[in-house]
Amino acid sequence: MNTSPVGSDAGSHTGSHTGSGVKPDLTRLSLNQKTTNTWGVAEAVAGCVRKGIPAIGLWREPVQDVGLERAVELVRDARLRVSSLCRGGFLTAAEPAARQRALDDNRLAVDEAAALGAPCLVLVVGGLPDGSRDLPAARERVAEAIAELAPYAGERGVRLALEPLHPMYCADRAVLSTLAQALDLAEQFPVEQVGVVVDTFHLWWDPEVWTQIARAGARITSFQVCDFNLPIPADALLARGMMGDGVIDFRPFREAVDAAGYTGDIEVEIFNAEVWAADPDEVLATMIQRYAELVL
Amino acid sequence: MNTSPVGSDAGSHTGSHTGSGVKPDLTRLSLNQKTTNTWGVAEAVAGCVRKGIPAIGLWREPVQDVGLERAVELVRDARLRVSSLCRGGFLTAAEPAARQRALDDNRLAVDEAAALGAPCLVLVVGGLPDGSRDLPAARERVAEAIAELAPYAGERGVRLALEPLHPMYCADRAVLSTLAQALDLAEQFPVEQVGVVVDTFHLWWDPEVWTQIARAGARITSFQVCDFNLPIPADALLARGMMGDGVIDFRPFREAVDAAGYTGDIEVEIFNAEVWAADPDEVLATMIQRYAELVL
Numbered sequence A, B: 001m002n003t004s005p006v007g008s009d010a011g012s013h014t015g016s017h018t019g020s021g022v023k024p025d026l027t028r029l030s031l032n033q034k035t036t037n038t039w040g041v042a043e044a045v046a047g048c049v050r051k052g053i054p055a056i057g058l059w060r061e062p063v064q065d066v067g068l069e070r071a072v073e074l075v076r077d078a079r080l081r082v083s084s085l086c087r088g089g090f091l092t093a094a095e096p097a098a099r100q101r102a103l104d105d106n107r108l109a110v111d112e113a114a115a116l117g118a119p120c121l122v123l124v125v126g127g128l129p130d131g132s133r134d135l136p137a138a139r140e141r142v143a144e145a146i147a148e149l150a151p152y153a154g155e156r157g158v159r160l161a162l163e164p165l166h167p168m169y170c171a172d173r174a175v176l177s178t179l180a181q182a183l184d185l186a187e188q189f190p191v192e193q194v195g196v197v198v199d200t201f202h203l204w205w206d207p208e209v210w211t212q213i214a215r216a217g218a219r220i221t222s223f224q225v226c227d228f229n230l231p232i233p234a235d236a237l238l239a240r241g242m243m244g245d246g247v248i249d250f251r252p253f254r255e256a257v258d259a260a261g262y263t264g265d266i267e268v269e270i271f272n273a274e275v276w277a278a279d280p281d282e283v284l285a286t287m288i289q290r291y292a293e294l295v296l
Helices: A041-051 A060-066 A068-077 A096-116 A135-155 A179-186 A209-219 A250-259 A273-277 A280-295 B041-051 B060-066 B068-077 B096-116 B135-155 B179-186 B209-219 B250-259 B273-277 B280-295
Strands: A029-032 A055-059 A081-089 A120-124 A159-162 A194-199 A220-225 A266-268 B029-032 B055-059 B081-089 B120-124 B159-162 B194-199 B220-225 B266-268
Touching: A029 A041, A029 A081, A029 A280, A041 A055, A041 A060, A041 A068, A041 A280, A055 A060, A055 A068, A060 A068, A060 A081, A060 A096, A068 A096, A081 A096, A081 A220, A096 A120, A096 A135, A120 A220, A135 A159, A135 A179, A135 A194, A159 A179, A159 A220, A179 A194, A179 A209, A194 A209, A209 A220, A209 A250, A220 A250, A250 A280, A266 A280, B029 B041, B029 B081, B029 B280, B041 B055, B041 B060, B041 B068, B041 B280, B055 B060, B055 B068, B060 B068, B060 B081, B060 B096, B068 B096, B081 B096, B081 B220, B096 B120, B096 B135, B120 B220, B135 B159, B135 B179, B135 B194, B159 B179, B159 B220, B179 B194, B179 B209, B194 B209, B209 B220, B209 B250, B220 B250, B250 B280, B266 B280
Parallel strands: A029 A055, A029 A266, A055 A081, A081 A120, A120 A159, A159 A194, A194 A220, A220 A266, B029 B055, B029 B266, B055 B081, B081 B120, B120 B159, B159 B194, B194 B220, B220 B266
Antiparallel strands: none
């Protein structure tokens, strides 16, 4: 298996979209800016423009680094779509003051998403509070928090995008672990207020994923792709790899999401030490090639 | 959170079964010998006898180290129950010769389990073959192999115990990831031929686990406990921790398994570098204490 995060050769994959002189169709491609982690908003926006990538997924911290107004200007002047804002969430605190801070911060994140024209705010809902083993209670607090935030988001034209995370992050990142579970929660609210994220890395193993993608339909608010690499690195968050470097078969996911009616952007979001250490322009070139070969 | 694998203090847990002079009820406790990984069969059997542990889960490699006949003698002379034999499986090879070797080896493992009086052979079904990304095909091959092995096992009084593994092992260890999925497969065969393993480490995150344990009923062939420790170590297989050192709430699992009608042994199976480096007799003492405090 090809383990080079920025290699120009996708190994055994033969794509019909590259190497033949035909320009790949990038209409739906979005760069999640975490993929080019050393770039700020200005550099990532400029990189998208150079490569013909029409959309970008932004993160709150780099947006705050340049200031929200400047970030709004940058994407508007570059005529990029903002496919999502990452991320809100972390809604499992039991302690009232911590809980209130989390809710306030999520409202602020909704405001930022609205200003940026992002259709959704991605929510990583949070893990078990320190020292707690009460998973049902943590899940209940997430549901209560979503009930409080959903109308606020809806009024501002932003959808809360519940992201089920791989079960290996259940304890420390997200007590939402499957698409079925995310949909059970999302469906308690109007579709324009609460949707779900379909992320190949988090869901590829799930024997129910095809049924649940079909069920999700218009709830699909964001489609994120990256590979699942082995071995899982010491920092388990960094197992997200370049498409083609891991074990995921992408096309069935893209086709399932399409069949469910999703017509939005396809965001490439990679957390990976080697990818982050590479030249971001080379990362974009590889990303475009692999996207065309393996996802489209 | 207490991270000492062999500490004599289970931290904030207050058990009614220890420290009060009342001897804990070890009737259902089984030592999976992997927990005392530096011990061979003879030492593990002797350790169980010293500590009043009435059952043992054996592994094929240490059994082969002393020889099957000698292992049979050791457990018989010590009057220990053999709660399970670990493990068969690895049934996902696509290549015919490799596939045949796997089936032959699983028949041999069934014979060993029968000789040892183990009620079940635990199956870790295998991950994706090298270079493959075809998860549905790997799952199909598992189903075909179980169909071939189930009658053979049933005729020898051994149940095949399908073990759903945590989804972080889907690519390289087991394409069975949830109890629902294991039951969907097991239910295609007579209950005396194919059952399932309920292992807290693998299943604790699953929002469907309570429903599925109830559904499992008489299919539950083995109940294994250990904790889920964070961070996930470099060798992800070694994240299994001593009860009380991680994030799992054990009693609801034991109660759910009991309510489903399971009356068999409760096996403690820990893969953990620190536990393995500790004095095995101290590990057993801690295991008994934590079992009484947190599982019963």
